[in-house]
Structure formats: C-alpha cells, structure tokens
Amino acid sequence: MSDAVPEGWRRKRxxxxxxxxxxxxPKDIISADGRYPIIGTGGVAGYTDSFLHEGNTTVVGRKGTIDKPSYVEGKFWAIDTTYYGSDYKGAEPKWFYYNLSAVDLRKHNEASGVPSLGRDTLYAITMLTPPLPEQQKIATILSSVDDVIDKTHAQxxxxxxxxxxxxxxxxxxxIGHTEFKDSPVGRVxxxxxxxxLGAIVEAGELQxxxxxxQLHSYDYVDRGIPVVMPKDMKAGRIVTTSIAEVSTEKANELNRHRLKAGDLIFARRGDIGRFALVDAKNAGWLNGTGCLRARLSTSADPEYVACYLTLSIVVDWLNTNAVGQTMLNLNTSILxxxxxxxxxxxxxxxxxxxxxxxxxxITVLSGKLRSTEKLKKALMQDLLAGQVRVNVDQKESEVA
Structure with a gap:
C-alpha cells in the first residue's frame, strides 16, 4: 500500500x-455440547459453555499460526496462544479485522522456531485510518463480498x-434395476x-x-510438448500448474507414449489410486515416467470408468494389491x-x-468463487489504502 495518507485519514498505531x-x-472448560466457540490460531478449535469475551472482534495468533486473524461475533473463548481485541477506540471492529488481514504478520515474527508475535510488536504496526463512518462503509462493502464467497463455498x-x-x-x-448380484464392489x-481392467483395454495398450x-533432466524445455507426471493429476483430471515439457523432437522419439483423448493414466508409485482421464485438449501430450497408461476398448465409456475408479473400494483394492515395502508400486500386471x-x-x-x-x-461455481475472491483482494487493496473512496451516504451495490 502507498505511504500517502488520504485526505481526512490518519496513520495510527x-x-x-x-x-x-x-x-x-481452555483445558478446564471444553464441552462437546458447548454453546460458545473456542477460537484458536486457526479458527474454531472446540466449544464451551463459558465465555471469555462478548462482542464483535478480531482474534489473532500469539504463537504458532500468527497470520490468520479470525473475526468473531458474540460470546466466545480465546485460547492462550491468541490475543483478542477489546475497547476499540474510534475503530470499527470489522474494518479493523480486514485491515489486520491485509498485513503480512509473518514479517513481524519474533522467534526462530515456533512463530511468535509480541503484543508490543502488534501495537506498533500502523494502519491508514479513515473516519469511523468511512470505516463502517468499507466493512459493509467487504462483508457483502464475503457473504457471496461463503454462499458459493456452501453451494x-x-x-x-x-x-x-x-x-x-x-x-x-x-438406473432402474430390480435384480442384483454380488460383485467385488458389493451388490450390483x-x-x-x-x-x-485388462479385458476392456485395447490389445497392447496397457503401458x-x-x-x-529415455527421459533425462536435460531433455526438458521451457515450451514444448507437456509430459504428464503423477504430480500433474488432481481430482481425476490433468492440471498444468507445474507441468514439465520436452521439445517436439524428443516427443517424437517417445511417440509410443503419446496420449489420446479417453486414455486413463495412473500414478505407478507413491500415491496409489491417483489417476487422470485425458481430455481432448491433452491429446498428443506424453505419458511420463512414473505413470501407467490404459487405452480403453470401445466396450467401455472412459468417463464411466473414471467415475468408477473413484470408489473407495476400488482405491482400497489398488492399495492392497500394490507391491513394495518402502513405497507402494503398481505395474501393468496388477492394474x-x-x-x-x-x-x-x-x-x-x-x-x-x-x-x-x-x-x-461445480466448475461454474468454482470459477465464480475465484472471480469473487479476486474482486475482494482488489477491493481490499483499493478501499483500505484510500485509493478508492467510498460514499458513506450511498447504498452499496449488491455483489453477485
């Protein structure tokens, strides 16, 4: 944030x-059926029938997790590794929470081992402070965005x-069956x-x-043909956040390992049960070291088989039948x-x-969630620094 102080604002500790x-x-007051939350450095840590404070305020870690403030309303208990705010002086509690959340509190860590944050250190941190009505307006705007985020998470x-x-x-x-029989996954x-699986894979296509x-560290390039490794598989799909790539020439040398839409690739070692279905956009990429590839015959719908592979009983079978003591491994025979x-x-x-x-x-809502979270981040940067001033007399537009 800028060092400039907006007109009418003050920089306060x-x-x-x-x-x-x-x-x-909280060791003597914990109750499984308690009415009030016990707030720790990471949020709600339990419940109790006693409370330490009543009111809207911020709880922040004193030891351990020091960079995840929580906003609490009503009666609660704060554990001994936290601070909680009281006696606000010209400060709206929710505005203070948002402002403190924008501070990189890790930079104020005072310990070399378990992170620690002294009260005097916190007291010395400064905040750009608008008049109270403007604080309240800022808090209302950001709260409306948080409401959308919470509702989207719930959906x-x-x-x-x-x-x-x-x-x-x-x-x-x-769908619509009345007669059932026993199977390895229960009644079907x-x-x-x-x-x-081997019976529904094309001949020679379980590889x-x-x-x-065949593939060395020096073969990787900044831009080329992606090579899918186990780390690139998440929730049954290929993610490209940190995917490695090789040159087209190297990919041509490994042509037998090219992927087609509908292929299933499996982690060969470590996280047994991790797999991904190859989409059309992944076609032509390479099956990487540490993976197994299955190309299904026309008798099987790849999307159906991908869903089937997520059943817990299927994952359990893979883990039970994998080999190795230090690290579990799959091979084509087991698969x-x-x-x-x-x-x-x-x-x-x-x-x-x-x-x-x-x-x-879920994909649509996840996209909405990411967009709303980006909006909140941008609003916090603008509103808390006074780069965008709010009109305290104008009702905020609904964020959706």
Missing part, C-alpha cells in the same frame, strides 16, 4: 485503535456431497458384466511410461487384474452424463 487481551487455556460443498451420493448409487445400483445389477534412461463392473454401454454413458452434469455445475 494498532495500540491507538484497540486493546489486545491475552487468551486463556460447492452441497454439490460435492450430492455427487458423492449420486456416484455411490449410480455406480452400484445403476444382475445384468452388469463383472470383468477386469508403462518411458524409463528414466490389468483390477475388478471392473461394467453396465451396458448406453447405461455407462447415461451414468457418466449424470455425474458430469454435477461436475459442470
């Missing part, structure tokens, strides 16, 4: 704005729960085929990625024997479409 009180140990969580329940039901009960419709002797229950192709597609529709709603 935290010690001029609030009194920081020491929290107390995403609800959809994730819906997806989990839907997958468990559709992947074991199917009697008409479903019980097979194994290990290139060996280390080939993975039990798979396979509905008719049209039912596979119907199941995967239903689950994908929920995924798409």
């Amino acid at each position: 935290i010690g001029e704005l609030v009194t920081l009180q020491y929290g107390k140990s 995403i969580d609800k959809l994730k729960d819906l997806k989990t329940g839907m997958m468990q039901e559709l992947l074991t009960q199917g 419709p009697a008409s479903w085929e019980i097979t194994r 290990t990625g290139p060996f280390g002797s 080939s024997e993975l039990p798979v229950v396979l509905p008719p192709k049209d039912e596979q597609s119907a199941i995967s479409r239903a689950i994908k529709s929920v995924d798409q709603r």
Whole structure:
C-alpha cells in the first residue's frame, strides 16, 4: 500500500485503535455440547459453555499460526496462544479485522522456531485510518463480498456431497434395476458384466511410461510438448500448474507414449489410486515416467470408468494389491487384474452424463468463487489504502 495518507485519514498505531487481551487455556472448560466457540490460531478449535469475551472482534495468533486473524461475533473463548481485541477506540471492529488481514504478520515474527508475535510488536504496526463512518462503509462493502464467497463455498460443498451420493448409487445400483448380484464392489445389477481392467483395454495398450534412461533432466524445455507426471493429476483430471515439457523432437522419439483423448493414466508409485482421464485438449501430450497408461476398448465409456475408479473400494483394492515395502508400486500386471463392473454401454454413458452434469455445475461455481475472491483482494487493496473512496451516504451495490 502507498505511504500517502488520504485526505481526512490518519496513520495510527494498532495500540491507538484497540486493546489486545491475552487468551486463556481452555483445558478446564471444553464441552462437546458447548454453546460458545473456542477460537484458536486457526479458527474454531472446540466449544464451551463459558465465555471469555462478548462482542464483535478480531482474534489473532500469539504463537504458532500468527497470520490468520479470525473475526468473531458474540460470546466466545480465546485460547492462550491468541490475543483478542477489546475497547476499540474510534475503530470499527470489522474494518479493523480486514485491515489486520491485509498485513503480512509473518514479517513481524519474533522467534526462530515456533512463530511468535509480541503484543508490543502488534501495537506498533500502523494502519491508514479513515473516519469511523468511512470505516463502517468499507466493512459493509467487504462483508457483502464475503457473504457471496461463503454462499458459493456452501453451494460447492452441497454439490460435492450430492455427487458423492449420486456416484455411490449410480455406480452400484445403476438406473432402474430390480435384480442384483454380488460383485467385488458389493451388490450390483444382475445384468452388469463383472470383468477386469485388462479385458476392456485395447490389445497392447496397457503401458508403462518411458524409463528414466529415455527421459533425462536435460531433455526438458521451457515450451514444448507437456509430459504428464503423477504430480500433474488432481481430482481425476490433468492440471498444468507445474507441468514439465520436452521439445517436439524428443516427443517424437517417445511417440509410443503419446496420449489420446479417453486414455486413463495412473500414478505407478507413491500415491496409489491417483489417476487422470485425458481430455481432448491433452491429446498428443506424453505419458511420463512414473505413470501407467490404459487405452480403453470401445466396450467401455472412459468417463464411466473414471467415475468408477473413484470408489473407495476400488482405491482400497489398488492399495492392497500394490507391491513394495518402502513405497507402494503398481505395474501393468496388477492394474490389468483390477475388478471392473461394467453396465451396458448406453447405461455407462447415461451414468457418466449424470455425474458430469454435477461436475459442470461445480466448475461454474468454482470459477465464480475465484472471480469473487479476486474482486475482494482488489477491493481490499483499493478501499483500505484510500485509493478508492467510498460514499458513506450511498447504498452499496449488491455483489453477485
């Protein structure tokens, strides 16, 4: 933030704005059925029927996590590794919370081991302080953005729960069945085929990625053909945040390891059960060292099989059958024997479409969440520094 002080504002020390009180140990007052939250350095740490303070205020870590302030309303208990604010002097508590959240408190750490933040150190930190009505307006605007963020988080969580329940039901009960039989994943419709992964993979297309002797550290370039490693698999898809790349020439040497849309790639060691479905945008990339690739036959819908692979009983089977003591490993022989229950192709597609529709709603809401969080960050930078001044007489527009 700029060092300039906006007109009508003052630069004040935290010690001029609030009194920081020491929290107390909760060991004698914890109650599983308590009415009031116990606030620790990372947020709610339990509940109690006693309270240490009543009022809207900020709790900030004194030891341990010192850079995650919490805003608390009503009655609460603050543990002994925290401070909580009281006796605000010309400061709106919610505005103070947002302002403190914008401070990099790690820079004020006073310990070489467990992070520690002295009260005098906190008191000496300065804040650009507008008149109280302007503070209240700023807090109202930022709170409205937080409301949208909280509601979006709740919607995403609800959809994730819906997806989990839907997958468990559709992947074991199917659509409209009345007769069932036993299978490696429990009771499934009697008409479903019980097979194994190797039987639904094209001939010769269950492969290990290139060996280390085929792909060296000096083969990687800044821009080229992406090489998918286990670290690049997240939630059944390929993420490119830190994906490595090789030159087109090197990729051509490894042509047999090229990926096609619909391929499934698996982590070969370590985090057994991690996998990704290759999308059309990933086609032509390379299956990397540390991965196994399965190219399914036309009898299997890749989206359905990807959903099936997330079942806990499937992940448990992979971990149970993996080999190795220090680090678990999969190979093509083990993966080939993975039990798979396979509905008719049209039912596979119907199941995967239903689950994908929920995924798409989650994706849309996740995009909205990221945009709103960026908006909040920008607003905090502008409003708390006075770069954008608020009109205290004007109602804020709804953020959505």
